[in-house]
Amino acid sequence: MATTDDSFNGLTEYCDECELDTLHEVSVQIRTESTKKENAQFSREPYRVSECQRCGHRTSQRMNNA
Template sequence: MATTDSSFNGLTEYCKECDLDTLHEVNVQIRTESLKKENAQFSREPYRVTECQRCGTRSSQRMNNA
C-alpha cells in the first residue's frame, strides 16, 4: 500500500527492482493509444506513471480498462 511522505512530493511504494519500499514520484499522463490520425481524439486514456527515486525504474498502468 502506498503511503505519503511529507519530506518530498511523492509516495512510498514497493519497488520490484530494489525489493524495498522506496520513495516514488507519481503522476498521471494522458496517452493517445490509436495510431490512426482520425481516431486519435477518441483514444486518449489516463495512465498512472511511477518512478522509483532510488533506482530510477519507471512503470505505468492504464487507469481505465473500459
C-alpha cells in the same frame, strides 16, 4: 499499497527492482493509444506513472479498463 510520507513530492511504494519500499514520484499522463490520425482524439486514456527515486525504475498502469 502507496502511502504518503513527509517528503516534498512523492509516495513511498514497493519497488520490484530495489525490493524495498522507496520514495516514488507519481504522476498521471494522458496517452493516445490509436496510431490512426482520424481516431486519435477518441483514444486518449489516463495512465498512472510511478518512478522510483532510488533506482529510476518506471512503471505505468492504465487507469480505466472500460
